[in-house]
Amino acid sequence: MLLSHHYAQDLPSNFSSPVTPKPSPNPQIIALNEPLAYELGLDPHWLRSDEGIAFLSQGKRPDHLSPVAMAYAGHQFGQFVPSLGDGRALLVGELTSKTGEMFDLHLKGTGLTPFSRGGDGKCALGPALREYLVSEAMHALGIPTSRALAVITTGETIERETPLPGAIIARVARSHIRVGTFQYFAAKGDIKSVQTLADFTIQRLFPTIQLDDPKRYHALLTEVTQRHASLVTQWLSVGFIHGVMNTDNFTLSGETLDYGPCAFLDVYDPMKTFSFIDQHKRYAYGKQPQIALWNLSRLTECLLPLLNEDEDSAIQDAHSILHKFDSSFHHEWTNLFRHKLGFEKKDEKDLQLLEHFLETIHKGKADFTQIFRTVSSENAVLHNDYRNVRECVSSNQGYIDLCQTEIMHRLENETRSPAERLRAMKATNPRIIPRNHLIEQVISAATKGDFSPFHSLHAALKHPYADGNDGFDAPPHPNEIVEHTYCGT
Ligand code: AMP
Numbered sequence: 001m002l003l004s005h006h007y008a009q010d011l012p013s014n015f016s017s018p019v020t021p022k023p024s025p026n027p028q029i030i031a032l033n034e035p036l037a038y039e040l041g042l043d044p045h046w047l048r049s050d051e052g053i054a055f056l057s058q059g060k061r062p063d064h065l066s067p068v069a070m071a072y073a074g075h076q077f078g079q080f081v082p083s084l085g086d087g088r089a090l091l092v093g094e095l096t097s098k099t100g101e102m103f104d105l106h107l108k109g110t111g112l113t114p115f116s117r118g119g120d121g122k123c124a125l126g127p128a129l130r131e132y133l134v135s136e137a138m139h140a141l142g143i144p145t146s147r148a149l150a151v152i153t154t155g156e157t158i159e160r161e162t163p164l165p166g167a168i169i170a171r172v173a174r175s176h177i178r179v180g181t182f183q184y185f186a187a188k189g190d191i192k193s194v195q196t197l198a199d200f201t202i203q204r205l206f207p208t209i210q211l212d213d214p215k216r217y218h219a220l221l222t223e224v225t226q227r228h229a230s231l232v233t234q235w236l237s238v239g240f241i242h243g244v245m246n247t248d249n250f251t252l253s254g255e256t257l258d259y260g261p262c263a264f265l266d267v268y269d270p271m272k273t274f275s276f277i278d279q280h281k282r283y284a285y286g287k288q289p290q291i292a293l294w295n296l297s298r299l300t301e302c303l304l305p306l307l308n309e310d311e312d313s314a315i316q317d318a319h320s321i322l323h324k325f326d327s328s329f330h331h332e333w334t335n336l337f338r339h340k341l342g343f344e345k346k347d348e349k350d351l352q353l354l355e356h357f358l359e360t361i362h363k364g365k366a367d368f369t370q371i372f373r374t375v376s377s378e379n380a381v382l383h384n385d386y387r388n389v390r391e392c393v394s395s396n397q398g399y400i401d402l403c404q405t406e407i408m409h410r411l412e413n414e415t416r417s418p419a420e421r422l423r424a425m426k427a428t429n430p431r432i433i434p435r436n437h438l439i440e441q442v443i444s445a446a447t448k449g450d451f452s453p454f455h456s457l458h459a460a461l462k463h464p465y466a467d468g469n470d471g472f473d474a475p476p477h478p479n480e481i482v483e484h485t486y487c488g489t
């Protein structure tokens with residue numbers, strides 16, 4: 001393995017704190033992502049050895065360097081908290097993959113750090129398995145995300161509302177630098193550290209930006225803005241609700257990070273939230289683009305002094321960069337949803353058609369994933385038979401007929417064969433997503449010691465676009481519907 005420690009060693013000591021976690025009483029590997037381990041140059045046999053388990057559960061490095069807790073601040077539900085930091089997680093270092101890309105290895109649930117505040121630094125098994133399943137599902141869907149390397153039970157019982165088994169999740173990401181990392185220094189007026197962090201971020205994540213380019217911070221902001229316009233579009237396209245889009249969970253790399261109270265839509269509703277703590281629906285499904293822009297604005301505020309010495313010019317520059325978010329998002333969204341309905345070419349009336357379709361499925365309380373997959377079925381695409389699509393809505397089925405007429409009319413502009421369209425649509429509209437009720441069932445069984453539902457769901461989620469009849473695509477029965485998710489800390 002190629003393990004470095006750049007964040008800990010190349011940056012000043014106020015960026016992170018070394019922590020040596022206590023060993024767990026009885027660490028046991030519950031899940032090990034062997035394909036990912038290989039990609040990262042890690043030998044799964046070694047990871048299963050005592051040394052490997054100490055590496056994954058305590059961050060014990062072969063070179064004996066200490067893992068570190070990263071410092072960051074953040075806006076939590078709009079309120080600024082100047083010091084958050086890794087309160088229950090540690091950065092072990094960076095692993096260079098077989099293809100030469102660098103990934104942070106981060107462990108969550110390793111115990112107290114200088115940033116733990118009132119918390120215990122621990123993580124329960126349920127949230128660790130949830131993160132493992134959902135982040136790996138996002139990866140299989142083709143969406144930028146942190147990934148799960150392993151879940152380890154610690155042998156401890158941790159105190160939440162009820163006593164729960166403790167666990168550690170080992171995850172990798174291009175980087176754990178967040179908007180909140182910039183805010184930590186900017187809030188102290190420490191512009192020098194903001195600049196050090198910005199240059200480190202450029203070097204690590206945006207190698208095409210030159211470090212001697214006087215416009216490099218403009219380029220950084222432009223890239224991050226573009227990546228998030230694309231990321232949030234991809235979330236919307238699969239019905240994903242992050243649930244806690246605080247600036248401390250908002251990456252510079254443009255990856256999905258922090259699978260706390262996240263959830264996927266069952267029934268389509270743009271104002272849907274699941275997170276129990278999101279009482280004001282700040283992070284509702286359809287509000288995510290607006291929040292992404294809000295978070296990018298917070299990043300911009302931190303970078304202002306670096307954009308231009310003259311404040312007014314800096315603000316003007318920042319405006320023109322952020323202004324591009326809306327057009328990028330609009331462009332990406334229309335493209336992706338156009339593909340979801342099977343259109344390859346562009347048509348100026350597409351936005352209208354897409355909005356009408358979404359309004360129809362909203363009124364008809366259709367399951368988001370199911371209706372898009374049904375529109376992508378052989379019957380609908382090859383035979384123009386929309387009977388099953390009609391079945392997806394609970395009322396006003398006549399509106400589906402109107403949509404069908406519009407779609408058929410629109411298809412006259414297309415040149416692809418129906419068979420090609422069918423293939424493309426199935427590769428865009430997943431059959432399987434990690435549905436909330438399935439995850440709850442997995443967690444409930446695992447908490448009682450039965451991990452087989454976890455393994456079968458995980459196996460199915462690896463192929464979200466493939467046809468199949470495993471039952472994992474079915475929307476929840478009324479008595480299975482999950483209304484709320486919790487942070488699980
Ligand atoms: P999150 O909601 O996971 O994004 O966490 C927000 C902040 O709370 C971060 O600074 C976490 O490190 C901290 N935190 C969450 N849970 C715990 C815990 N059990 N112990 C200590 N800190 C925690």
Ligand code: MG
Pocket residue numbers: 248249258
């Ligand atoms: Mg977080």
